[in-house]
Amino acid sequence: MTTATKGAHIELHYRLILEGGFVVDETGADPITLEIGSGEILPGLEDLLVGLEAGDHREFAIEAGVMFPFPDPAAIQQMPRSQFPEDLPLQVDYIYEFNSPGGETVPGRITAVEDSAVTVDFNHPLAGQNFTFEVDVLSVREP
Structure with missing residues (x-):
């Protein structure tokens, strides 16, 4: 049986699950199929795949601050309501895409909506969160 190493192609299902059971992301x-070490997923998560074989099921408990930094209070910004389209339904906990000054698209989670201002948290949604990385390996091909 082939063991996953850097450069190997691994076919898998995965889920990212918060402590309360909420699934943040999954393959569906x-x-x-990804190449280990190519940066297709977070490098720390890729590293957990090394050594796995087809048929393996693993659940990795990830502590807050290990894969994602702790939240930075400076990343929480209050923006004028007028900067948002009038027909855009702004709801607390929804994640919207914003354009940074450099032209990149960045996610921001709405934390408060008031008549004249909207508070947006630009920290990574998993910043400061404990979560589980669950994987089911279907196949592994050598590099």
């Missing part, structure tokens, strides 16, 4: 019905 179709598995993904």
Whole structure:
């Protein structure tokens, strides 16, 4: 049986699950295939795949601050309501995409909506969160 190493192609299902059981991200019905070490997923998560074989099921408990930094209070910004389209339904806990001054698209989670201002948290949604990385390995091909 082939063991996953750097450069190997691994086909898998995964789920990122918060402590309360909320699934943040998952592959869904179709598995993904990625090359370990190529940066297709977070490098720390890729490292956890090394040594796995087809048929393996693993659940990795990830502590807050290990894969994602702790929240930075400076990343929480209050923006004028007028900067948002009038027909855009702004709801607390929804994640919207914003354009940074450099032209990149960045996610921001709405934390408060008032008549004249909207508070947006630009920290990574998993910043400061404990979560589980669950994987089911379907196949491993050598590099």
